[in-house]
Amino acid sequence: MKFDWSAVGAFLPTFWNGVLVTLQALALGSLIAFGLGLVWALAQRSSLKVVRWPVTALTEFVRNTPLLVQLFFLFYVMPEWGVTLSALATGVIGLGLHYSTYTAEVYRSGIDGVPAGQWEAAIALSLPRRRTWTAVILPQAIRRVAPALGNYVIAMLKDSPMLFAIGVLEMLGEARQFSSQTFQTVEPYTVVGVAFIAIAYPASLLLRALERRLVR
Amino acid sequence: MSDITWGLWELLLKGVWITVQLTVYSAALAAVAAFGIGLARTHRRWIVRFLSGAYFEIFRGTSALILMFWMFFVLPMGFGWQLAPMWAAVLTLGLTYGAYGSEVVRGAIAAVPPGQREAGVALSFSPAQTLRKIVLPQAWPGMVPPFNNLLIELLKGTALVSILGVGDIAFGASLVRNATAQSAPVYTIILVMYFVLAFALTRGMRAVERHAKAGIGQAPAGRSRLRPATGPTVTGATAPAEGEAR
Numbered sequence: 001m002k003f004d005w006s007a008v009g010a011f012l013p014t015f016w017n018g019v020l021v022t023l024q025a026l027a028l029g030s031l032i033a034f035g036l037g038l039v040w041a042l043a044q045r046s047s048l049k050v051v052r053w054p055v056t057a058l059t060e061f062v063r064n065t066p067l068l069v070q071l072f073f074l075f076y077v078m079p080e081w082g083v084t085l086s087a088l089a090t091g092v093i094g095l096g097l098h099y100s101t102y103t104a105e106v107y108r109s110g111i112d113g114v115p116a117g118q119w120e121a122a123i124a125l126s127l128p129r130r131r132t133w134t135a136v137i138l139p140q141a142i143r144r145v146a147p148a149l150g151n152y153v154i155a156m157l158k159d160s161p162m163l164f165a166i167g168v169l170e171m172l173g174e175a176r177q178f179s180s181q182t183f184q185t186v187e188p189y190t191v192v193g194v195a196f197i198a199i200a201y202p203a204s205l206l207l208r209a210l211e212r213r214l215v216r
Numbered sequence: 217m218s219d220i221t222w223g224l225w226e227l228l229l230k231g232v233w234i235t236v237q238l239t240v241y242s243a244a245l246a247a248v249a250a251f252g253i254g255l256a257r258t259h260r261r262w263i264v265r266f267l268s269g270a271y272f273e274i275f276r277g278t279s280a281l282i283l284m285f286w287m288f289f290v291l292p293m294g295f296g297w298q299l300a301p302m303w304a305a306v307l308t309l310g311l312t313y314g315a316y317g318s319e320v321v322r323g324a325i326a327a328v329p330p331g332q333r334e335a336g337v338a339l340s341f342s343p344a345q346t347l348r349k350i351v352l353p354q355a356w357p358g359m360v361p362p363f364n365n366l367l368i369e370l371l372k373g374t375a376l377v378s379i380l381g382v383g384d385i386a387f388g389a390s391l392v393r394n395a396t397a398q399s400a401p402v403y404t405i406i407l408v409m410y411f412v413l414a415f416a417l418t419r420g421m422r423a424v425e426r427h428a429k430a431g432i433g434q435a436p437a438g439r440s441r442l443r444p445a446t447g448p449t450v451t452g453a454t455a456p457a458e459g460e461a462r
Contacts, residue, residue, distance in 0.1 A: 064410070064411050065410040066371075066375035068386060069385075069403065070407070072390070072399075076393065077399045159279070160279075161281040172281065175285075186290050186293050186294045189282070189286050193283065196282055197274060200276075
């Protein structure tokens with residue numbers, strides 16, 4: 001096997017563009033996943049069946065079907081409904097929506113893990129409902145589940161190459177383009193593969209440290 | 217919906233069969249890798265632990281799709297090994313999800329109380345006997361729910377092969393989309409197909425779990441019908457309240 005380092009050098013400029021797009025998709029996707037996940041988690045605790053059931057059905061459905069197919073669905077079907085978004089925007093929404101169903105479970109377990117005494121204390125202090133959530137329950141719940149949420153950011157990073165299938169030029173997309181232009185396949189794919197490990201491994205070490213600090 | 221003719225339905229159903237095959241073969245390979253690597257990570261020799269840990273970190277650290285591209289394009293170009301697309305996909309998915317599974321196996325084995333191993337020593341069992349007759353039977357029920365989550369992830373992961381031209385459900389859908397020039401019906405149909413497959417897998421694993429728990433004299437915990445407690449990609453750091461049954 002020959003590994004051509006000059007091809008690596010030629011690939012690097014476009015590679016950095018790809019890294020930037022990947023990180024962009026990851027950051028925006030995480031924001032959607034964290035926000036929407038909390039909405040799902042709270043909706044699933046609602047006392048109204050009309051709210052609880054559709055949300056539970058939707059999250060179960062989204063979680064049990066492939067992200068890739070959901071991306072195709074968003075990318076091809078939304079324009080048929082008159083909503084046209086860029087490939088990156090579609091990818092970010094797909095990634096965020098898919099992972100929001102996972103973060104919803106994480107929030108749920110965090111909220112369930114808050115001791116009952118905390119709820120009782122909030123009632124004893126006659127805190128209003130909103131303040132019970134924002135000042136008592138959620139700060140404790142989110143602190144406990146922060147590492148688990150972080151794990152999903154890493155999982156999203158690893159699923160971000162799927163965005164290439166709808167034409168987003170993230171790391172894998174750039175590698176694909178480079179190899180089809182220069183007919184050098186070994187180097188770009190290897191660079192991208194190594195880049196993923198180089199990002200994901202330190203991130204998981206960081207999370208383990210965070211877990212030791214936050215979860216006691 | 218009416219635009220999808222019988223021939224096109226046949227494409228989708230053939231896709232279902234390919235997806236099922238991919239899932240079964242990859243799951244079999246992943247199970248072998250999970251137990252092999254998971255046990256190696258508890259080995260006494262540091263070099264075995266180090267190598268299996270490196271395998272785990274590498275396959276967990278990289279993305280399945282990138283790995284699949286690597287298997288499809290780099291192995292033939294760089295090493296001259298050309299795998300049939302189906303088997304390259306099975307190899308990728310099996311090795312990747314095997315790495316996730318090894319963490320489940322390791323965790324479940326570590327959760328067996330140390331007194332059980334000591335009892336094995338006291339009864340002068342060999343290490344292999346202790347593992348087979350004492351540790352694994354007790355660790356197994358704890359592994360089933362996280363394995364279920366991984367199996368669902370694996371099923372979802374099989375959709376990646378459509379990018380590389382293996383004719384699974386998602387690939388069939390892209391053909392149907394081209395033929396009918398309509399996206400909403402076919403993609404809705406295949407999302408439901410995937411959901412039904414996932415539901416069937418979950419139901420099957422529930423039965424396995426009941427059987428496993430009954431085997432060590434525990435009643436199965438009552439849970440909702442379709443609720444993977446944790447995401448499978450959660451490894452390493454696990455929040456305390458999450459459902460990794462210990």
